Amino acid sequence: MNIAIISPGPFSVPPVKGSSVEHDIDEVSKVFGPGHQVTIYTRTCPDYPQSAREEHREFVRFAYSGPRPYLRRVIRDLRKRQPDVILVENRPHFVPALRRHFPRAPIVVNMHSHVYASPPLISPEQMRRVGRLADGILTNSEYLRSHFIEKLRLPASKVHAVHLGVDVAPYQAARNSRAVKKLRRQLGLKSHHRVLFYAGRLIREKGVHVLLTAFRNVKVRDPKARLVIVGGTGYGSNRENAYVRRLKALAEPLGDAVIFVNFVPGAQMPLYYQIGDVVATPSVWQEPFCRVNLEAMASGKPVITTPRGGIGEVVNHLGSGFLIPPKEWPKELPAVWETLWSAPRFRSDMGRRALMRAGQFSWHATAQEYLRVFEEVIAKRTGRKQAQGRQPLRSIG
Numbered sequence: 001m002n003i004a005i006i007s008p009g010p011f012s013v014p015p016v017k018g019s020s021v022e023h024d025i026d027e028v029s030k031v032f033g034p035g036h037q038v039t040i041y042t043r044t045c046p047d048y049p050q051s052a053r054e055e056h057r058e059f060v061r062f063a064y065s066g067p068r069p070y071l072r073r074v075i076r077d078l079r080k081r082q083p084d085v086i087l088v089e090n091r092p093h094f095v096p097a098l099r100r101h102f103p104r105a106p107i108v109v110n111m112h113s114h115v116y117a118s119p120p121l122i123s124p125e126q127m128r129r130v131g132r133l134a135d136g137i138l139t140n141s142e143y144l145r146s147h148f149i150e151k152l153r154l155p156a157s158k159v160h161a162v163h164l165g166v167d168v169a170p171y172q173a174a175r176n177s178r179a180v181k182k183l184r185r186q187l188g189l190k191s192h193h194r195v196l197f198y199a200g201r202l203i204r205e206k207g208v209h210v211l212l213t214a215f216r217n218v219k220v221r222d223p224k225a226r227l228v229i230v231g232g233t234g235y236g237s238n239r240e241n242a243y244v245r246r247l248k249a250l251a252e253p254l255g256d257a258v259i260f261v262n263f264v265p266g267a268q269m270p271l272y273y274q275i276g277d278v279v280a281t282p283s284v285w286q287e288p289f290c291r292v293n294l295e296a297m298a299s300g301k302p303v304i305t306t307p308r309g310g311i312g313e314v315v316n317h318l319g320s321g322f323l324i325p326p327k328e329w330p331k332e333l334p335a336v337w338e339t340l341w342s343a344p345r346f347r348s349d350m351g352r353r354a355l356m357r358a359g360q361f362s363w364h365a366t367a368q369e370y371l372r373v374f375e376e377v378i379a380k381r382t383g384r385k386q387a388q389g390r391q392p393l394r395s396i397g
Contacts, residue, residue: 001374004039004083005029006098008091009070013042013059017236018266020291021090021112024140024164029057031367039081041074067091075101085374092130093122099133106377108136113288114147127152135377138370140164140289141310147286160373163313164289165363168355171298174270184275187259193226194341197276197301199269199292200231202244207282207306207326209243212250212258214282214329218337219257225337227254230272232263273299277347278340280333281305284326290314293321294361297354302347304336314361320354 011019014026022042029038038057043064044050051061062073071094078086078101085106088094092109093116099107109130111117117127131137131154138160139145145161148154174180189195196215200206208229215227229247232238251258264272273279279296281287286309293314296303303321305311317323324332340347 001036001085001371001378002039002081002083003029003032003036003085003087003374004078004081005041005087005089006071006074006091006094007040007042007089009043009064009067011043011235012045012048012061013040014048015235015266016045016047018263019235023266023291024112025089027165027167027363028367028370031363032056032371033367036371039083041077043070067094071097078102085378087370087374088134090116092117092127092134095130095133104381106135106374106381107133108138108373108377109134110138111144111148112140114144114151114286117148117152124152128154131155131158134158135381136160136373138162138373141313143286143310143313144288160369162366162369162373163361164291164294165361165366166291166294166298166358167363168298168358170270171273171295171358172300172355174274175300177271177274179271180274183271187228187261187275188256189226189228189259189275192224194222194224195276195278196225196227196304196337197273197279197296198227198229198231198281199264199272199279199295200281201235202229202231202233202247204243205283205285207284208247209250210284210326210329211280211282211333212247214333215258216250216254217330217334219254221334222337222341225257227251227258228261228276229258230261230264230269236263238262269295270299273301276301278302278304278337281311282326282329283308283311285309287311294358297321297358300351300355302340302350302354304333314357316353316357320350320357 005025007013007025011022013022015022032038034056040059042061044061052059060077064070088109090112136158142161145159148159149156202208218225233241279301281290281292283306289310293303293305297320303315305315305321306326307323315321322336
């Protein structure tokens with residue numbers, strides 16, 4: 001199967017600045033297997049200045065100066081290739097132009113959240129038109145699938161929920177790295193410190209203010225507790241805005257018990273997760289999936305999170321972690337923290353269950369489901385039960 005993937009454009013594939021959509025494109029396209037040819041449209045950047053081929057993947061790169069000129073260049077190149085299916089990543093407003101130029105091509109939209117399917121970026125009417133024009137819509141959770149069907153009235157038969165994956169290997173390899181102790185020393189952490197760890201953007205939706213407020217109560221009861229916050233205001237950005245200043249004001253009374261670390265590239269994150277004993281993801285918005293939870297679990301760490309959006313599809317309450325509503329964090333976080341540290345066996349067992357749970361989310365499984373959807377939309381558009389001459393789904397590498 002010849003698959004064309006159109007990345008959003010502002011960030012590169014493979015990602016340099018940790019952008020999540022581009023990370024997912026890179027990971028899933030690796031495991032489609034050599035029987036499938038994949039063309040990935042993305043931008044140029046200093047690290048990737050030109051187009052390149054890597055095994056079964058070809059990266060076609062254009063200078064990015066905005067969505068319209070980027071899409072025009074993509075369409076111009078697509079005309080020469082005539083792929084079997086076009087996958088549009090997280091930019092539903094690309095679909096009308098693609099349908100005009102490729103009236104017979106199967107088009108699938110992969111939505112990673114509801115942000116780009118909502119005002120002011122696109123109206124409900126425009127999104128419903130996208131639902132009519134596209135052959136299929138992928139979401140990363142059942143929560144997001146339900147949102148599109150119920151709120152936007154998209155056809156249920158076209159919307160497919162496929163969970164994202166994680167490669168457990170690098171997160172487990174980091175557990176035995178000598179660099180972990182060195183990194184803890186660099187951050188001023190002592191061997192007796194008990195570390196609560198946050199990774200992600202410093203934006204209100206991620207609930208970092210909720211975490212800091214609740215951690216004050218943890219620190220009162222546990223002088224050994226430390227909070228490490230890793231991330232910036234955006235992908236690759238450490239700009240200090242009003243929200244970051246608010247976070248640092250909340251942290252100031254806690255002194256050296258709170259440690260801020262700037263943005264860390266994704267390749268280094270397996271090591272950083274290992275400096276924490278427990279990982280917190282205090283999201284206050286309807287989180288579509290929350291990949292940080294999956295990475296934390298792949299690191300063998302218990303997760304303290306919220307039941308917002310699709311998080312409960314990944315984290316099992318009292319299995320791989322704790323699901324606590326944001327408003328209850330100031331009261332419940334100290335109690336959960338005490339439970340975890342008063343019963344070391346309980347904490348270690350939860351970490352093992354988290355790792356086992358993470359193992360159920362593989363990129364191979366994600367790719368298998370993507371290919372199943374591709375075959376389905378190709379068959380519907382061509383009227384064939386099985387696309388002739390195409391690579392069987394079981395051939396994923």
